[in-house]
Structures are given as C-alpha cells and as structure tokens.
Amino acid sequence: MELLSDFGLGLATALSWQNLLYCFLGVFLGTLVGVLPGLGPVATIAMLLPVTFTLGPAPAMIMLAGIYYGAQYGGSTTAILVNLPGESSSVVTALDGYQMARNGRAGPALGMAAIGSFIAGCIATLVLALFAPPLAEIALKFGPAEYFSMMTLGLVAAVVLASGSVLKAVAMVLLGILLGLVGTDVNSGQQRFTFGVAGLADGISFVALAMGLFGLADVILNLEHNEKRGVFGRIGSLLPSLSDLRKCAGSILRGTALGSVLGILPGGGALLASFAAYTLEKRVAKPPREFGQGDIRGVAAPESANNAGAQTSFIPLLTLGIPSNPTMALLIGALMIQGIQPGPQVMTERPELFWGLIASMLLGNLMLLVLNLPLIGLWVRLLTIPYKFLFNAILIFCAIGTYSVNNSATDIWLLLVFTAVGYVFIKLHCEPAPLVLGFILGPMMEENLRRALRISLGDPTVLVTRPLSAAFLVLSVLLLITMIAPSIRAKREAALQE
Amino acid sequence: MRSLAALACAALMTVTLPAAGQDYPSKPIRVLVPFAPGGVVDVTARLLTQKMSERLGWSFVVENRPGGNGFIAVTAAAKAAPDGHTLLMAHTGEFAGNPALFPDVPYELERDFKPITMVSDTPMLLVASKDAPFNTFAEVVAAAKEKPGTVGFSSPGNGSINHLAGEWLALQANVKLLHVPYKGGAPAAAAVAAGEVPLGVVAVPAVQTHLRTGRVKVIGLTTAQRTPYDKSWVTAAEGGIPGVDSSNWVGLFAPKGVPDAIVQKLYDEVKATLDNPEVRERFAQAGAVTGGMPPAEFLARIKTDAERYKEVVKKANVKPE
Numbered sequence: 066m067e068l069l070s071d072f073g074l075g076l077a078t079a080l081s082w083q084n085l086l087y088c089f090l091g092v093f094l095g096t097l098v099g100v101l102p103g104l105g106p107v108a109t110i111a112m113l114l115p116v117t118f119t120l121g122p123a124p125a126m127i128m129l130a131g132i133y134y135g136a137q138y139g140g141s142t143t144a145i146l147v148n149l150p151g152e153s154s155s156v157v158t159a160l161d162g163y164q165m166a167r168n169g170r171a172g173p174a175l176g177m178a179a180i181g182s183f184i185a186g187c188i189a190t191l192v193l194a195l196f197a198p199p200l201a202e203i204a205l206k207f208g209p210a211e212y213f214s215m216m217t218l219g220l221v222a223a224v225v226l227a228s229g230s231v232l233k234a235v236a237m238v239l240l241g242i243l244l245g246l247v248g249t250d251v252n253s254g255q256q257r258f259t260f261g262v263a264g265l266a267d268g269i270s271f272v273a274l275a276m277g278l279f280g281l282a283d284v285i286l287n288l289e290h291n292e293k294r295g296v297f298g299r300i301g302s303l304l305p306s307l308s309d310l311r312k313c314a315g316s317i318l319r320g321t322a323l324g325s326v327l328g329i330l331p332g333g334g335a336l337l338a339s340f341a342a343y344t345l346e347k348r349v350a351k352p353p354r355e356f357g358q359g360d361i362r363g364v365a366a367p368e369s370a371n372n373a374g375a376q377t378s379f380i381p382l383l384t385l386g387i388p389s390n391p392t393m394a395l396l397i398g399a400l401m402i403q404g405i406q407p408g409p410q411v412m413t414e415r416p417e418l419f420w421g422l423i424a425s426m427l428l429g430n431l432m433l434l435v436l437n438l439p440l441i442g443l444w445v446r447l448l449t450i451p452y453k454f455l456f457n458a459i460l461i462f463c464a465i466g467t468y469s470v471n472n473s474a475t476d477i478w479l480l481l482v483f484t485a486v487g488y489v490f491i492k493l494h495c496e497p498a499p500l501v502l503g504f505i506l507g508p509m510m511e512e513n514l515r516r517a518l519r520i521s522l523g524d525p526t527v528l529v530t531r532p533l534s535a536a537f538l539v540l541s542v543l544l545l546i547t548m549i550a551p552s553i554r555a556k557r558e559a560a561l562q563e
Numbered sequence: 564m565r566s567l568a569a570l571a572c573a574a575l576m577t578v579t580l581p582a583a584g585q586d587y588p589s590k591p592i593r594v595l596v597p598f599a600p601g602g603v604v605d606v607t608a609r610l611l612t613q614k615m616s617e618r619l620g621w622s623f624v625v626e627n628r629p630g631g632n633g634f635i636a637v638t639a640a641a642k643a644a645p646d647g648h649t650l651l652m653a654h655t656g657e658f659a660g661n662p663a664l665f666p667d668v669p670y671e672l673e674r675d676f677k678p679i680t681m682v683s684d685t686p687m688l689l690v691a692s693k694d695a696p697f698n699t700f701a702e703v704v705a706a707a708k709e710k711p712g713t714v715g716f717s718s719p720g721n722g723s724i725n726h727l728a729g730e731w732l733a734l735q736a737n738v739k740l741l742h743v744p745y746k747g748g749a750p751a752a753a754a755v756a757a758g759e760v761p762l763g764v765v766a767v768p769a770v771q772t773h774l775r776t777g778r779v780k781v782i783g784l785t786t787a788q789r790t791p792y793d794k795s796w797v798t799a800a801e802g803g804i805p806g807v808d809s810s811n812w813v814g815l816f817a818p819k820g821v822p823d824a825i826v827q828k829l830y831d832e833v834k835a836t837l838d839n840p841e842v843r844e845r846f847a848q849a850g851a852v853t854g855g856m857p858p859a860e861f862l863a864r865i866k867t868d869a870e871r872y873k874e875v876v877k878k879a880n881v882k883p884e
Contacts, residue, residue, distance in 0.1 A: 111600035111627065115613045205757040249632070251744055253882075254721035263638075263669075266631035331753070386772030387753045394601035394749065401768060402610060404848045408772030472628055473635070512746070519743055520715055520760060 072194065075420025079428055084124050088425045091128035092433050095135020096440075102143045102151035102276060102466045106136040110395045114402070122403040123418050127425040129399055130379070133392050134186065134426065137375045138433050141178040141368055142444055146171060147459055149280035151272060151466060154339045154371040156501050159279055161356060161363030168359050171445050172303035177313060177361055178368040179437040180305070185321040185369035186430035189376035192325050194423050198409065200329050200377070201384035207330055209517035210527045214537035215330075216510040219337050221541045222344045223502040224548060231548060234499045241503025244269055248508075252515045264475025273476045274504060276463045277483025278490065278497040284456045285488045303441050305361065313365035316346050320369030328374030331381040331389035340502055342370035376426060383419065384409050587825050591622040593649045594815075597636035597657060599629040602747075603768060603849075607683055607813045608652040610845060614836050625652075632722070633657040634669055641675035645820025647829065651676070654813045655724045659868035663876040664722045672869075678861045679815040679829050681854030682837065683846050685766045686790045686810045687728050689716075689782040689799070690752075690774075695761040700736075700783055700802030703762065707738035715741040716762035717751040722881065725751070725764040727872050728785040728809035730879035732764075736804045755779050766811050767792060767850025785809045792850045808871075812854065814861060830858060 078084060098109045110129050117125035137154070144155035145162035158178065165174040192200075207215075220242075224234040247258040248268030259265040305313075320342040327338040346366040347356050356363050381387040386407040388394035400407050405415065412419045447455070467480045490497055521527040529535045594612055598604045605627060612623035628636035637657050643649035658672050672678075689703070697703045707714045718725040721744045733740045743760050745751040748769035755763035755770075756778040763770075764785065773779035783797040784790060787808040799807040815833060817826055836842060837853045846853050856864070875881070 107600060111605075111625075114600070114609055118610075118613050205753075208757065208759045251746055252721065254744075263631040263634050266634070267629065331750075385753065385756070385776075386749070388601075388749050391599060391601065394599075394747075396601075397749070398601040398606045398609075401849055402606060402845065404845065406771045406775070406848075408775055410775055471630065472626060473630075516743060516745075519741070522713060522741075 068195070071416060071420050072424065074417055075422075075424035078123055078417045078421030079127065079424035084127050084421065084425060085428070087120070087124040087128040088131050088429050089432055091131020092135035092138075092429045093436065095132040095137075096139040096433065096436060098132070099136035099139020099151075100142045102149045102272075102280070102462055104466050104469050105152065105392075106133045107391050107395060108469055109136075110392060110399070114395070114399055117399055118402060122400065122405055122415070123421045125399055125403060126396070126418065126422050127429075129396055130422060130426065131429045133396075134372065134375045134429065135433060137372050138179065138182050138437055141182075141364075142175060143280075145174045145178065145364070146444060146448060147280060147455075148283045149459065149463065150275050153271060153275070153336055153501070153505055154367070154374075156275060156279070156498060157339045157343045157367040158364055158371075160343070160498060161358075161360050163283075164357070164359035165361065165364065166448065170302075170359065170361075171448060172441055173305040173309055173361060174364050175441045175444060176304045176438065177309060177365045179434055179441075180310070181313065181317045181320065181365040181369040182372040183430050183434040184317050185324060185371075185373040186376055186433075187427060188321050189325045189328070189373035190423060190426045190430070193376055193380055193426075194420075197380050197384050197412075200380050201409075204329050204331055204381050204385065204387070206533065208531070209513040209520065210531050210534040211537070212330075212513040213510055213517055214528060214534040214541070215337070216506045216513070218537045218541045218544070219340065219506050220503060220510070221544050221548075223340065223499045223506075229494055229496060233493075233495050237495055237497065237500040238503040241500035241505075242507030242510075244274070244500070245504040245507035246511070251512045252519070262475060264473050267471075268508070269479055269504075270467065270470055270473070270476040271505070272470050273467050273479040274483050275501060276467060277480045277485075278487035278500070280459060281463060281480065281484035282487025282491055282497075284459055285484065286491055287452060288456065303445060304438070309361050313362055316350065316362040316366040317369045319345060319349070320366035321373045324370030324373030325377045327370070328377035328389075329380050331378075331385075331387045336505055338370040338374035339367035342366040379422075382407055383411060383422075587647055587828060588621055590648055591624050592647070593624050593626055593643075595636045595640045595643075595649065595651050596625055596627050597629060597633035597651075597653060598627065600627050603685065603766065603811070604652055604654050604813050606849075607851075610842070611652075611682055611815075611833065611836065614839065614842050615832060618836055618839075619832060632661060632665070634661075637670050640816065641670045641818055643818050645818045645822075647817060647821045647825040649818065650679070650829075651816040651818075652682070652813060653816060655811050655868060656722075658865050659872050660722065660724050660727060662869055663727075663873040664881065672865060673862075675819050676816045677819060677821060677823075677826050678858050678865065679817055679826055680833055680858060681812050681814045681856055681861050681864070682833065683851040683853055684810050684812040685768070685849070685851040686784050686786040686792075687725055687764055687766050688770060688784060688796070689729075689732065690755055690763050690765060690770055690779045691782055692755050692758040692761055693778055693780055694758060695780075697761075698780065698782070700797075700799060700804050703782060704736045704738055704803070707733070707736070707740055712739040712741055714762065715743045715760040716764055717743050717745055717754045717760040718764050719748040719751045719769075720744050720746065724809065724811055724872075725766070727875050727881065728807070729762075729764040730881055731807050731809055731871075731875045732785065732799060732804055734875060734879055735799070735806050752779070771850070790850070791852065792847065812864075814854070814865075826858065 098104045140152050140155045141158045143149040144159040148159050148163040150156040150159045162174045223238050249256050323342045324338040350362050378389040381389050382393045388397050467476045594608050596605050596608050608625050640651035661668050716729045752765045752769040754760045756773040783802045834855045837855045843853050
C-alpha cells in the first residue's frame with residue numbers, strides 16, 4: 066500500500082507539465098544522439114549540464130535520465146541499418162540486425178528493437194521500484210574475485226558469438242584482449258604498447274575500434290561488390306508481424322531478466338548484458354535458428370537486455386551512490402550540483418525525486434515507443450538513398466562521432482587503421498564480435514584479477530574459496546568442455562548449420 | 564541588404580578589436596579540463612563558468628580532454644593562443660604530483676603557465692570500513708606495525724594525490740601500507756564500503772554517501788587544519804602522525820603569454836564569483852572550501868606542494884608513472 070502511495074506521488078511529480086516536457090525533451094535528444102554513431106549520451110549530458118543548474122533537481126534528473134535511456138533506443142538504429150555500432154551494447158544487435166536489413170527486413174528489426182526495449186524498460190523499472198535496496202546489497206557482494214570469474218565466463222561464452230570456426234573465434238578473443246591492454250596499466254601505472262603516443266595512454270578508443278571493424282570495413286566491402294545497384298534489397302514491411310512477436314516473446318523476457326540482473330553490477334555488468342542475452346538465446350531458442358544470418362530473436366534479446374540493464378543500473382547509483390558507467394558518473398555530478406548526495410537517503414528525504422524519476426521512466430519508455438515506431442519509415446527510407454551518397458554520409462558521421470568522444474585526432478587515425486584491419490578480417494572470414502568482447506572484458510579482467518591477488522597478498526585460492534567466484538569458474542569450465550569435446554563440437558557445427 | 568549588414572558588422576569588428584585587457588573577452592572562452600565529464604575538476608569548471616556567465620554575460624565552453632595523466636589537456640593549453648580565450652582548469656595532480664612522478668613531463672608550471680587562482684580546495688580523508696579493527700590513526704598504525712605491508716588502502720589510481728597522501732601518512736608514521744588502486748574515487752570508496760579493502764584515502768564527495776549509511780567510518784583528515792564541513796574530524800597531526808598536509812585543490816591557469824591585464828581581470832572576476840554566498844554554499848556541500856587567493860600566493864602554494872610530493876615519491880619509492 067505504501068508503495069502505491071509512493072508511486073502515486075511519483076506519478077504526480079512526473080505528470081506535471083514541466084516534467085512531462087523535460088522527459089520528452091530528454092528522450093527525444095537521447096534518440097537523436099543515439100542514432101548518430103559515436104555521439105553518445107555522455108557528451109550530450111555534459112553539454113546540457115549547465116542548463117540543468119537552473120532547473121530543479123526533479124526535472125533535471127528526469128531529462129538527463131531520459132537522454133541516457135533514450136540513447137539506448139537510438140543506438141540500435143545505425144547498428145541495424147548500416148552496421149555501425151556506436152556503443153558496446155549495439156555490437157550484438159548489429160550481428161543479426163544488419164543481416165535482416167540486407168534481407169529487406171530493416172523495418173521489422175527496428176520495430177522489434179523498439180518493442181523489446183519498451184517491454185524490458187517497463188519491467189526493469191518495476192524491478193527498480195520494488196527491489197532497489199535489497200538488490201544494492203548484491204552489488205556490494207561482488208568483489209574483484211567475483212568480477213574476474215564472471216568475466217572469464219563471459220569470454221568463454223564469447224566464442225559462441227561467432228558462427229564460423231571455433232579456432233578463429235578463440236584467436237579473435239585473444240587478439241581483442243591484447244588490443245585491450247594498450248594504455249596505462251591501472252595497477253602499476255606503466256604505459257603498455259603505446260609507443261610514446263599520448264593519445265594511446267588511455268587505451269584504444271572503443272568507438273574507433275568498433276566503427277572501423279564493423280561499419281567502415283563493411284563500406285569497403287560494399288563498394289567492392291556493388292558498384293551499380295544498391296546494397297540493400299527491397300524494402301519490405303515496416304513493422305514486425307504477429308508471428309515475429311510470438312517468436313520473440315520468450316527472447317524478450319529472457320533478455321529482460323538477464324539485463325535486469327547484470328545491470329545492477331556497477332563493475333561492468335551492464336556491458337555484458339547484451340552479449341550474455343545473445344549467447345543464451347543462441348543456446349535455448351527453438352529451431353529454426355538462423356543466428357548470424359538475420360534471426361529476429363538475435364535482435365530482440367540483446368536489445369531487451371540492454372535496455373533493462375540501462376534502467377537497473379540506476380540502482381547502485383540511487384542506493385549506494387556508485388556510478389556504473391561514465392553516464393552515471395555525470396548524473397552524480399548533476400545531483401551534486403543540485404546539492405543532493407545520491408544514496409539511500411534520497412528515497413526517504415526526497416521521495417518526490419526518487420519516485421518521480423521512476424514514474425518518468427515508465428512515461429519516457431512509452432514516449433520512446435510512440436516516437437520511434439513512426440520514425441522507422443523514415444530510417445528505412447534512408448536505405449533507398451543511392452549507396453554512392455550514403456557511404457559518404459556514413460564516413461563523415463563516423464569521423465565526427467569518433468572525434469567527439471575524446472576530442473582526439475589520434476582516434477581518427479585509429480579509425481582508419483581498424484577499417485583496414487576489419488577489411489582483412491572479412492577476407493579471412495574472421496568475425497569481429499568476439500574480438501570486441503575480448504577488447505572490453507580483457508582489461509577489466511586483468512584489473513580485477515590483479516586487484517584480487519593484491520588484496521589476498523598473492524594467494525590465488527581466493528578465486529575458488531569465495532562461493533560466487535567459484536560458481537562462475539565452474540560454469541566456465543563446463544562451457545569450455547561442451548565446446549571442446551569433439552562429439553559435442555560436431556553437434557555445435559550442426560546447430561549452426563540449421 | 565544582407566551584404567550591407569555584413570559590411571557593417573565587419574566594420575564594427577575592426578573598431579572593437581581588443582586592445583589588451585579592454586573588451587576582453589571578444590569570443591567564447593574555452594576552458595580545457597584534463598578529465599572526463601562528471602569528476603570534481605569538471606564539475607568545478609562547469610559550476611564556476613556557469614556562475615561567471617550569469618554574472619557577466621561571458622560565454623564559456625568547457626572542453627574535456629581526458630587522458631595521458633593530464634598531459635594531453637595541459638599541453639594543449641600551454642600551446643594555445645595566449646589571448647586569454649583558452650584557459651586550463653587543473654588540480655593538484657597536474658602541477659604538484661606529475662613533476663614528482665614522471666621523468667619527462669611535457670610542460671612546466673612557470674615556463675608555460677600563469678596561475679590565476681585556486682578555485683576550490685577539498686580535504687582528503689583516511690576512512691575505514693565499518694568492521695575494520697581500527698577507529699583512530701594510532702590503531703591503524705598499530706595494526707600496520709604488527710603486519711607490515713598487508714593493511715590495504717584504496718585510492719583512485721596509481722600516482723593519484725590520494726595515493727601519495729596515503730604514502731605520506733605511512734612515511735610519517737614509519738609503517739608500510741599496501742596500496743590498492745582503483746579507477747576513480749567512487750569505486751575506491753565503494754571498495755571500502757564493501758569491505759574489500761579495510762582503508763581508503765578518498766575526498767569527501769566520493770565518500771559522503773557511505774558515511775551516511777554507516778558503511779564507512781572516518782579515521783581522520785590528511786590536512787593540517789580541520790575542515791568546516793565536519794569539525795569533529797581530527798587531523799593526522801592530532802591523531803599522532805605529524806607533518807602531513809595533503810589536499811586536492813582545483814585551480815584556473817592561463818597560458819604564459821597571456822597579458823597580465825587579462826590575468827588580473829580574470830582573477831578579479833573569478834574572485835568576485837567565488838565570494839558569492841550561493842557559490843560558497845555549493846562548494847561547501849561537496850566538502851570543499853572556495854579559494855580565491857591572489858596569483859602569486861597560489862603559485863607559491865603549488866611550489867610548496869610540488870616540493871613535498873617530490874620528497875614523498877622519493878622516500879616512499881612510488882613508481883613509476
């Protein structure tokens with residue numbers, strides 16, 4: 066009952082004219098910056114931060130949060146249409162989404178991404194409203210040993226992301242880890258593999274790597290093959306059919322569940338959400354499975370997971386004051402400028418802010434659905450632009466986006482390098498997705514392993530004596546065995562042939 | 564019509580071309596920040612520039628150039644046109660920490676910059692997780708003496724001012740602590756709250772939440788003076804470890820070639836903005852004290868700090884960066 070009255074208070078806050086307007090403004094801006102590759106929510110929120118000084122805390126938070134989860138909606142658009150994942154979460158969406166676009170099913174892919182995101186967003190917001198404090202306790206149970214073991218599991222699972230040879234997938238994961246090690250080592254402060262380039266001191270830019278390997282390498286390939294006709298076949302229906310929806314219901318729910326849980330972990334859980342959802346889907350979805358060739362469930366599951374994670378990542382922020390990603394760190398800054406310390410007392414001392422934010426998330430998700438479904442027609446029509454014009458636009462937006470992340474020209478050079486590397490990978494039939502996961506997880510894994518060992522004074526048994534950590538490691542070993550055992554490997558090949 | 568208007572504008576512009584100091588600023592002022600958005604330096608820059616533009620109508624652009632231990636942003640500011648339209652917001656680390664840590668810092672304070680003033684000064688705290696078996700500096704020292712090099716303290720990074728402050732405390736107390744670096748202040752504080760590491764050297768904003776929930780307790784300050792934020796916190800000297808004075812200040816800098824008249828004008832305006840009670844209150848809520856000392860005094864303070872950290876780095880053998 067108390068929850069109902071709290072939620073009523075939240076709705077009353079969120080439904081005020083001013084807050085509705087800021088919520089809409091937030092999700093609208095979020096969608097826009099999400100669509101532009103590279104130009105992410107961090108840059109946008111940073112630019113708008115001074116504007117929020119003059120607003121009250123509630124409208125400020127409502128708008129900034131709207132930008133954040135709005136960008137998650139928009140981020141999938143370029144991934145699906147032109148294979149340009151601007152964020153780690155949309156890398157997975159690009160796998161099947163882009164194939165769907167090439168098969169003339171861009172509309173249903175975009176529609177399913179929006180619908181999956183909407184359902185996931187609503188469910189995850191309810192989770193946030195009901196269980197925020199107890200869930201925050203779980204986040205604190207995750208020490209460096211647990212993070213290391215969880216990421217080990219993630220890397221083993223990354224091999225499943227590839228649809229070709231297992232050996233090549235393993236090689237790509239390892240290469241990704243090596244690339245991830247470039248930059249300043251957290252534990253010793255040593256610079257590694259930077260060759261004295263200041264722009265590399267903080268590592269290789271993710272955006273440059275992902276856009277080069279996926280989007281721009283693909284542009285070269287398209288130019289090679291399709292000088293005359295358009296790259297994309299016919300433009301089919303704009304919305305997913307009823308049978309699509311029925312097929313994806315399970316995927317959306319599984320993705321939501323995984324995303325909600327992983328989003329709570331501040332040390333990189335949300336990053337894993339879409340990867341984990343895709344991997345799970347590939348294992349449990351009913352045949353016929355066409356993952357990698359344009360299976361709509363390969364879009365629905367990661368998109369749901371990603372959006373659910375975006376909502377639940379507010380749990381460590383609002384209850385513990387721990388930011389789970391750079392955007393959340395900015396939101397803490399925004400709250401502090403308003404004179405509010407994020408933490409559990411926000412719920413009791415400023416209930417209108419806490420519940421208003423939660424109610425606005427439900428409204429914002431609805432607005433995003435209404436905003437995004439009609440836009441699909443517009444996006445899909447972009448694909449009918451002759452490729453000789455389209456690819457120029459892609460190049461320009463990629464360059465702008467890559468530069469804007471760190472305002473660094475080095476990143477543009479990296480984009481160029483990774484485009485060339487990506488093209489070679491395509492020719493060698495090496496898939497870049499496992500590399501990207503290795504790139505993201507490798508350095509975090511190393512950081513946590515070394516921290517765990519440092520705290521235990523060099524005793525490696527911490528990894529198996531802590532129950533959660535041991536469980537993850539056992540799962541990793543089991544997964545590894547199923548992949549290596551020859552008979553099962555044959556089965557895997559067969560499963561992929563389907 | 565339009566060309567006429569353009570001509571008029573051009574004519575007007577030539578008339579108002581700035582004679583040093585007067586008519587400054589003639590375009591938006593770019594403030595370089597060596598950190599990603601959201602950190603203390605970034606928030607300080609945004610708060611200050613916002614309040615200055617409210618007061619004066621000047622426009623500012625805060626530009627984040629994170630990375631490379633601050634080298635990227637600081638070098639860019641040093642090389643910028645010295646017309647006062649590019650400034651640098653930096654903290655203790657760039658000018659007092661880095662020269663002690665790195666053999667080849669690509670900039671030099673007095674060669675490349677004119678300090679304008681300190682904007683804010685935030686004390687750091689030695690904190691412990693609530694179940695840790697110590698409550699005072701003396702008990703921490705006793706525990707560290709019993710098992711040298713095993714009592715861990717978290718910091719926002721290797722070579723961070725917090726790291727150096729922790730080493731400084733250990734040096735003065737004649738003990739050895741185990742440094743456990745994290746990526747930023749919030750994770751370092753969270754590690755103490757979760758009990759991963761028993762101790763942490765953190766700034767007030769990073770740990771406020773955990774103090775309220777009682778997951779973290781304060782051992783004391785790393786500064787020589789108590790803080791108005793909470794007068795009950797003891798200093799390290801009062802706790803039995805004399806000679807430690809380490810805080811995280813944020814200051815505004817101009818490239819060396821900027822005319823003194825402009826530096827003076829900027830100083831006057833920043834000072835006036837910092838004297839605004841509302842601005843003071845905003846900084847106070849984050850545990851910071853507003854600065855505003857004249858440029859010469861600020862320069863002297865930075866040089867003192869640089870000397871002290873150099874000694875800490877040498878004696879504690881902090882490596883490498």
